[in-house]
Amino acid sequence: MEQFFQQLTNGLAVGGIYALIALGYTMVYGVLKLINFAHGDLFTIGAYLGLTLLTSMALTDHLGPFAGVLVLAVMVMGLVGLVGALLDRLAYRPLRESPRLSAVVSALGASIFLQNTVMLIYGARFQVYPQNILPKSAIYLFGLYIPLVRILILIASIVMMSALYFFIQKTKVGTAIRAAAIDQGAARLMGIDVNRVILMVFLLGPALGGVAGLMVGLYYGQINFTMGWVYGLKAFTAAILGGIGNIPGAMVGGLLLGVIEAMGAAYLSIAWKDAIAFCVLILILILRPTGLLGERVAEKV
Amino acid sequence: MKKLFFVALAMSLMLGSVYAAEPPKIGLMGPMTGSWASEGQEMKQVADLLAEELNAKGGLLGQQVVVVSEDDGGDPRTAALAAQRLATQGVVAVVGTYGSSVCEAAQNIYDEAKIIQIANGSTAIRLSEKGLKYFFRTCPRDDEQAKVGAQTIEKLGFKKVAVLHDNTTYAKGLADEAKALLEGKAGIEIVFFEAITPGERDYSAILTKLKSANPDVVFFTGYYPEAGLLLRQKKEMNWNVPFMGGDATNNPDLVKIAGKDAAAGFYFLSAPLPKDLPSEEAKQFLEAFSKKYGNPPNSIYAVLAGDGFRVITHAIAQTGSTDPDKLADYLHNEIKDFPGLTGKISFNEKGDRDGEVYRVYEVNEEGQFILMP
Numbered sequence: 001m002e003q004f005f006q007q008l009t010n011g012l013a014v015g016g017i018y019a020l021i022a023l024g025y026t027m028v029y030g031v032l033k034l035i036n037f038a039h040g041d042l043f044t045i046g047a048y049l050g051l052t053l054l055t056s057m058a059l060t061d062h063l064g065p066f067a068g069v070l071v072l073a074v075m076v077m078g079l080v081g082l083v084g085a086l087l088d089r090l091a092y093r094p095l096r097e098s099p100r101l102s103a104v105v106s107a108l109g110a111s112i113f114l115q116n117t118v119m120l121i122y123g124a125r126f127q128v129y130p131q132n133i134l135p136k137s138a139i140y141l142f143g144l145y146i147p148l149v150r151i152l153i154l155i156a157s158i159v160m161m162s163a164l165y166f167f168i169q170k171t172k173v174g175t176a177i178r179a180a181a182i183d184q185g186a187a188r189l190m191g192i193d194v195n196r197v198i199l200m201v202f203l204l205g206p207a208l209g210g211v212a213g214l215m216v217g218l219y220y221g222q223i224n225f226t227m228g229w230v231y232g233l234k235a236f237t238a239a240i241l242g243g244i245g246n247i248p249g250a251m252v253g254g255l256l257l258g259v260i261e262a263m264g265a266a267y268l269s270i271a272w273k274d275a276i277a278f279c280v281l282i283l284i285l286i287l288r289p290t291g292l293l294g295e296r297v298a299e300k301v
Numbered sequence: 302m303k304k305l306f307f308v309a310l311a312m313s314l315m316l317g318s319v320y321a322a323e324p325p326k327i328g329l330m331g332p333m334t335g336s337w338a339s340e341g342q343e344m345k346q347v348a349d350l351l352a353e354e355l356n357a358k359g360g361l362l363g364q365q366v367v368v369v370s371e372d373d374g375g376d377p378r379t380a381a382l383a384a385q386r387l388a389t390q391g392v393v394a395v396v397g398t399y400g401s402s403v404c405e406a407a408q409n410i411y412d413e414a415k416i417i418q419i420a421n422g423s424t425a426i427r428l429s430e431k432g433l434k435y436f437f438r439t440c441p442r443d444d445e446q447a448k449v450g451a452q453t454i455e456k457l458g459f460k461k462v463a464v465l466h467d468n469t470t471y472a473k474g475l476a477d478e479a480k481a482l483l484e485g486k487a488g489i490e491i492v493f494f495e496a497i498t499p500g501e502r503d504y505s506a507i508l509t510k511l512k513s514a515n516p517d518v519v520f521f522t523g524y525y526p527e528a529g530l531l532l533r534q535k536k537e538m539n540w541n542v543p544f545m546g547g548d549a550t551n552n553p554d555l556v557k558i559a560g561k562d563a564a565a566g567f568y569f570l571s572a573p574l575p576k577d578l579p580s581e582e583a584k585q586f587l588e589a590f591s592k593k594y595g596n597p598p599n600s601i602y603a604v605l606a607g608d609g610f611r612v613i614t615h616a617i618a619q620t621g622s623t624d625p626d627k628l629a630d631y632l633h634n635e636i637k638d639f640p641g642l643t644g645k646i647s648f649n650e651k652g653d654r655d656g657e658v659y660r661v662y663e664v665n666e667e668g669q670f671i672l673m674p
Contacts, residue, residue, distance in 0.1 A: 007509055010505040014503045124339050126526060126557065138537070138539075147537055222529060224336060261506065266510050270496060271498075
């Protein structure tokens with residue numbers, strides 16, 4: 001039983017990160033019906049920008065660990081959001097009227113381009129975040145051991161996801177995003193500037209992906225330019241699991257995928273944990289083709 | 302008259318292209334991108350430096366040697382394409398590559414094209430068991446590594462051993478070999494044998510499960526990025542079990558990733574590190590490398606790639622030929638105790654390097670790699 005709860009906390013911490021990244025996939029898909037394959041690389045960029053800002057500005061020395069990391073997170077979110085908006089402007093917007101496959105190919109190209117840009121700028125070697133930025137303390141509870149940072153990561157993910165959810169549900173801009181997701185043509189007729197909505201989506205999604213990169217860097221320490229691939233794939237899976245295009249679905253899918261992986265590793269086989277996770281995905285898609293909370297399904301790609 | 306001139310010109314051009322032999326090209330295939338990119342880029346630095354030195358001394362067969370490098374991305378599919386590109390560029394021999402599964406994808410392409418391949422980091426046993434005539438390697442084999450690993454575990458008095466690999470050709474081969482050897486030893490029990498997925502960041506689920514098996518030592522046969530993370534997360538769990546790694550954990554980045562306090566006490570098997578190479582050739586080489594690039598080489602595999610380059614250029618110079626059959630014959634039979642950077646080099650009939658190469662290292666409190674006696 002102890003091991004069960006330990007693995008549950010392990011899974012939730014990993015799942016929180018998957019969920020944050022999955023939001024970016026799901027938002028873009030919701031509005032554009034485009035799977036933004038470059039999203040994983042925006043996550044990588046977040047991790048690298050975080051490292052650069054952290055080491056060059058010594059924020060945590062001036063402001064203390066928590067305020068420093070908070071300021072850092074806001075800066076990373078802003079910068080990665082800008083990269084995302086730029087990506088939309090250069091790689092996707094010129095293809096808005098083209099067949100959907102062209103945009104997908106453009107996304108794949110953008111992914112390769114961004115990954116190699118990071119490699120050329122930062123080098124191919126593993127980069128390491130300075131240690132001891134965040135306190136290393138852990139909580140021991142009923143024989144469970146939970147590092148404080150893991151709890152913080154989970155809380156931060158949930159706070160950001162909830163904030164996004166309320167933003168989408170309750171504000172005017174959020175309503176415009178939802179309207180554009182339902183029908184772009186009709187939204188345009190209602191006076192919504194769809195291109196601005198898409199820009200907004202490409203600011204928000206990458207910002208969350210970028211801050212997930214920062215969290216991975218701060219907690220796991222080791223980053224490299226290929227890290228976006230695995231996380232991107234998992235987050236994409238999480239988005240499908242929860243129902244792509246659906247924001248609460250991405251959150252549920254992410255957390256669930258993390259837990260399934262941890263439980264699969266714990267009780268079945270470590271080597272097969274990804275296979276187990278994908279089997280669960282297939283089962284869920286057979287039973288609920290739209291994902292757990294989804295309304296729509298990817299028609300192509 | 303004019304016509305005659307043109308005929309003469311055409312003939313001289315034709316003859317010219319026959320007699321002016323092309324400059325000998327040596328291919329280098331390594332992971333210039335991908336997660337092992339630091340290995341591949343250092344391999345290229347070493348090959349470039351050695352080619353420069355050789356050309357300054359007059360080159361090979363009266364020509365300047367050209368190094369043609371191709372990126373295998375640390376990925377078997379990319380490697381097959383890289384091998385085909387090298388084969389069409391008329392290289393005499395190829396040095397590389399690092400990963401065994403990557404090497405395996407390229408082997409047959411070189412063999413069919415009759416190109417000598419000298420691998421520098423691919424230690425999987427089965428690579429040289431296929432009877433490929435043109436395949437050689439300067440790195441040792443995993444059966445020797447497993448032997449040294451099992452001996453070390455026995456010597457250090459560990460009874461319950463956990464073996465963890467990452468399902469790559471190399472890591473799985475080494476893990477299987479070590480498991481078979483350890484099971485044959487009295488009093489030693491394998492309590493855990495599983496594979497992780499490389500390229501991930503969070504191994505806490507695996508470590509939690511591993512801990513419940515309660516081993517005395519964990520033998521991880523995968524590569525350094527994962528080893529560093531495992532050590533770091535193990536430390537975070539306050540779990541003090543000693544870890545031992547195979548030769549793919551031998552990279553200073555391991556300590557950077559794990560952090561000095563988490564890496565301290567980690568054992569790993571490896572061919573001697575560049576800094577521990579005793580020979581005069583090695584000292585000169587290390588000096589020249591530091592002078593050109595500002596730091597000594599990090600990885601022994603880059604130096605082993607250098608040995609591959611030196612052996613093949615030596616063979617070309619000695620035989621005075623770029624004929625693959627002559628060269629393969631020379632490498633198999635003629636070359637004996639060639640003074641390599643990493644010690645004496647001879648090849649057996651399978652193309653494997655003769656002699657015992659592996660040592661045991663321990664990481665100390667400062668994060669340095671200390672050769673164990």
